[in-house]
Amino acid sequence: MRLLEAASFGEGVRTALQPNPNDAAWTTILPRTVLIHSHARLTNSSALSHLMATDYDVIAPLLVRQNKYWSNFWGSASGFAPAVAAQALADADRLGYMRSPDYYEIVERHQTGVWTVPVVFGAVVLSERVHDTLKEAAQDLAEGEAGWFYGMAALAAHLRHAGSLVRVTNEHRFGHMINTDAYDASHLHPDMYLAQDNPAEWEAVYLHEEYNQFRELGDMEDCTDVYRVPALSARFAREMIEECENLGEWSNGQHTDNRLKGGYEPVPTQDIHFEQIGFKDTWQHFLRTYLGPVANHHYMGYHIQGRTTLDFVVRYRPDKQSFLRPHHDASTVTLNVALNQGGVDYQGGGTHFLRQNCTIKDAPPGWGTLSPGRLTHYHEGLKTTAGTRYILVSFIDQV
Template sequence: MVHKRRSFPFKCCWLLAIFIALRQGTLSQEFCEKNTQDENCKEQFLYSKDDVKVLTVATDENHGLERFLRSAKVNGIDVEVLGRGTKWTGGDMNLPGGGQKINLLKEKLKDLSKSGANDKIILFTDSYDVLFLASIDDILKKFQSFPETRVLFAAEQFCWPDTKLASQYPNTEIANPYLNSGGFIGYLPEIHEIVNYKPVSDKDDDQLYYTKIYLDKKLRETLKIKLDHNSAIFQNLNGALSDVQLKSNTTTETWPYIENVVTKQRPLIVHGNGPSKLTLNHFGNYLAKAWSATEGCALCNEKRIELKEDKLPTVMMAVFIEQATPFLEEFLDQVLTTDYPKEKIHLLLRNNVEYHETEVDDFFQAHAKDYATAKRIKPSDFISESEARNIAKDRCINSACDYLFSIDSLSRLEANTLRHLLSSGYDVIAPLLVRPGLAWSNFWGAVNSAGFYARSSDYMDIVYQNIKGVWNVPFITNCYLAKMSVFRLPATKSVTYTRDGIDPDMAFCASLREVGVYMHVSNELDFGHLVNPETYDISRTNPDMYQLFDNKMEWTTRYLHEDYHLNFDEERKHLMPCPDVYWFPLMSKRFCSEWIEIMEAFGQWSDGSNNDKRLESGYEAVPTRDIHMNQVGLEKHWLHILKEFVRPLQEMVFTGYYHNPPVSVMNFVVRYRPDEQPSLRPHHDSSTYTINLALNTPNVDFEGGGCRFIRYNCSVRDTKLGWLLMHPGRLTHYHEGLLVTKGTRYIMISFVDP
């Protein structure tokens, strides 16, 4: 009796536990694994992944379907695609429509029923805007945790397409109260009955069809239809973007996942319904084992292809010069030195800037014959930018061209960029290009509701290469590669650069988004950068000279002396032609000639008298024929040269003297001529140290000249083009300018730290 009295409450508690579990919605997996013979557990273990049939509808082969099928594959899911290759007659899915999906599913379920597969579980999802995030086992376990449920539909926050039906829903106070037809799972007999409830035309709305069945209380209860209000399986993104967080940098998970922070669920299928497709594209960069912090870009590795030299694709290189461009000469050299056989390149060179026309024409005449074909579009052709870009695209589509490689003159590329993009395996891909030191790049991470720039959460990480890979983005510009087979499909015939109210690149990318063609940007390598044209003023003489601040990389490459870096070679002895007078290579030959051209074009040389209105005092004790840098708009540029390039030299040879930035209120170019001012009397400079930069060459451009340091009776006569003399100013280095007997001598002078 004692034993029975003890066992009775134990059995009661056990039965009560089952009862409570059933009332709350599910028996735990752990409980059923230990009690497999329990009647309430048997059904849960009658089904396995082999009993689930996964179906979708997709009539077109596109990037969305490709991504969907990959997400299924990496999660071990076998999907049957219905309607593949057939004509879509279900209307525009941005509007009510989609009844064709029901009719295709109806035919498939009819076949399954005939084959005696009534014990199957059916999982149906949309395809182009859906990703699987878990295995069938996980999805099945989650579905079977829903109590008394034979069919489970996805749920969302909006009642669509008929908002008037919202009041008929049983409970609109909960999260995601409304049915969404983009995903559902259930037992074959019930789903078969749902799709055969009444006839539906291909153009009818599938979501409205399922909604009316759900709102029929008798049908809902008879067929045991439920909605996944908490997104335990199906996560619809539209209206829930603030609820869903991407978890990409976790210490406990190898691969990124999403979490609904409101319902505390980790969804297993995500659907970018309605206007949330771009967010799904963003998530798709990470989800379904596409990228992780530890594994890197797995998707990149899957897609990469090997280029074979004997079977290289044919490329149309379309070059666009749409605005006055700094350092265009270097851009054209880059086009020429692209690492790709020119016989495999069809060149289309479009220039729309009259200022550049002579330079561009010279380039074309010299090199057009090297390419498979070459075509020019000139400013005089009066063709708009959008029309020119469409010409390039259509010319490539209608020829044997495999790829279009579009390059704007603002792009500065490494020679291997084209090859890398071709080997990436992506259909439309841009190399990441950024203005040096800025976050301005050639892609947008997101777009706002008006179609303009918005910053994605990972934009800065991509720009600064904190994360590396290939990223699905909504907008690319300046430089990109496009596979032409994609643009020869019927669905992409509408892609164009022409659209009222927006520029050609925005029109192009918007039309790509509309037809579901994904754009990508790669930051796997350092592909180059963008030049900044915002302050480029072609009204100036030699306008590139003024680009030191906005395009410093190009500026220093062109204008700094090629041997400047050798000044810091510890094994190299510094040249000292006179005591404490040092000689350094500083500026290039081109800098010197263009500097002189700027001064002569300005032409307002001082008269060489002691009266000088340019000075605050109005008096110059030791006058020269000169032009001050502030007269030609180069004062701040020259002061920057002193700070960045001269100061390190001074600190190296005049040990212990540090002054940063250097101060110089007198920066000027002096001109010596036999018939003007041929020499300069002995004097001290009002400086701590002075620099004297030779802008032209003795015995070539002039005869005579030089500098004599009187205290040491030491003269520097054979000055070197682009080299500076650096010497102390006050007290010790009393000096004079030696007589120029022929030609014109130009020197650049600064009195540093007066």
């Protein structure tokens, strides 16, 4: 097997099929050619062997964006000029998407099988029988400039001319497509914002690795109704600090705050609100999807919808704001997540609950605490005596 990486469809196919003539291995026709786009994730480790076991001219595994209907095949298409191979590229230009009546059934795997379709993207296995057609399509594409879409559309036009059928199979779960529509390069860490778009990838990197064990963590001894939550990964914690420091627009910790509706903050911190770094939507998704089950487990009957009064990152420093005086939060439940390591990155600090007389201190980055707001858990931020302490705070309400 030979593995090739290419920046475009044309380049990839040309390199695979028209190789260096001095390289003897390249002059043989390969029994199969597999094209895989960087957005395709074949998470089923048997995906390729399932596909190789078939003997179709062209077969693609069904790959769908997570929680979406967007997939790597078209159920139907308009604009093919039949049997005019020379016009393949013009065809690709004219090609129009049409949804077939059974599209949803196939995407949701209510019906499984092998389906004949006009065009596929993402990942495709081609038999040696269509080698020449693949070569023609590659020759059609100008040096390096044709992208994946035109490449695959031109290939589909050539295959149609040659009488070869393009198929997609949903007989197995093969994997999914990455969604980069919302990728915003203006963020320092754009992937951190894609929790909703690519949940599997996001969870693997940004959710705490022990998240699923939250049920095993009971009430904290001597700290009634306060719960430790394995919320976010250490990498999330680091990147969140970097994202905030990259923006650098920390408030000055004064009572007057024009980011707030009333313009007044009774218990001001030096902070950056999630609106300022464009993280609000992602955070609401996190609360609904991941924190909701935790809150409902510990505080029976409490369902988080993603509504909060404020979400922000606080920065404590001995020379700037170093502590926060006792107060009640404007929340029903507060989530307070450590973003860096007490005893290492800073000295002192911690959350002290006055009525319960307990202190949460030196939690590892990514670990959070849930505590009731407004009435029972009067608390303060203890003095940071050296270094910089960062925490993420979210004031959560059910309605």
